[in-house]
Amino acid sequence: MLQITDIDSYYGASHILHGVGLEAGKGELVGILGRNGTGKTTLLRTIMGMTTRATGSLKLNGQELIGEPTNKRAFAGFGYVPQGRQIIPDFTIRENILMGRFAAKDGRKDIPEIVYEIFPYLIENLDRPGGVLSGGQQQQLAIARALATEPSVLLLDEPTEGIQPNIVEQIEKTIIRLNKELGLTILLVEQNIRFVRAAATRFVMMENGRSVATGATADLTEALISKHMTI
Template identity: 45%
Template sequence: MLSVRDIEVSYGKSRVIQGISFDVAQDEKLVIIGRNGVGKTTLLKSIVGLLSLNQGEISLFNENISKDKAFTRSQKGIAYVPQGREIIPDLTVQENLELGALAHKVDYAEKVEEIFEYFPILKDHLKRKGGVLSGGQQQQLSIARALMSNPKILLLDEPTEGIQPNIVMEISNILTRYHQEKGVPIVVVEQNLKFARKLGDRFLIIQRGQIVADGQIDELTDELSESYLSV
């Protein structure tokens, strides 16, 4: 459903993504792993339209979206949970969720009830400001907000960063259940191998802006992860 073809992305003269191609199928959970600074966030930002391509093509359901602005891509069904969560701390949980539905053709009241089935904790904290929630709760809010738009694909950038291990596993379970029940493909950038192995069906390893290994998740051996992930 999503296709990335030979893309290159630069900041000024520095070319960060150097010819990456991959596809995401409807029934897939893809994890993208790699060390700090290899270009994982840059790759996601170029898929959602926050950075433009020097070269290559991104298509969604066989439609070339490479020139579409981020807003248009979001309207077409690409949802993005950025690194560092970026919920709005001064808005309440409810207001953050309303923002997620804003500008999308969704019935807020209906969608939010569905979201509470996956994130019951948010229902308990609806009137609290986002900023007072724990890190794990903020991450759940950030994911829930993205899902409020009823997306066709969900992209997440290091959702486990700085989160307690028990919440990490809870988030993995929630995402897996949402994927199974709603049929929404998931692409997640991660450095937490335990989470990546639990959630992913397939993996890509990125190094210096290129894919250096890929396969089914059971092919992600310790040798592979040690050579491309450990410092």
């Protein structure tokens, strides 16, 4: 479904990713791991066409997207939840969610049923400004906005970072549900090894802008974690 081959990516003259590759089949959840500053966020931004330049191959369902702008990639099926959520605080919950509808394949402008089902709190407070929500509620809103694009691949950049503990479990359960029950393919950047082991089918370990280890989640050993994630 998703094939990334020999990707190099740049911010200006800075060469960040070096020959990165990964694959994700339909309905898989792939955990992307590594220390801070190893290129995990840049990988997701590269997939979305948000770096200065990238070379290599990025195919979704056989369609080559490496030279396409961000909006074309969203239309092709990528939904993106960036690190820090990046909701618009002065927009209402409703307006933030509907921003994602620009990429909906059926052209509809209503809130999708999946948001009603998974995020009842947001639905009950559609006219509240996004900026008054807690960090965990804003993360839920960012996921709802991405789901409004009707993605076939959801990109999540550290979705539990900086979230109050009682909401972290809710967000983790939501991600697992989106993957296991609804069959959504997910690329998950995450530092929480416990969550990756519970949720992911496969993993990619990154170091210095390169993918240095890949495999089934069962192959994510303590030795590998110690080598590439211990500070």
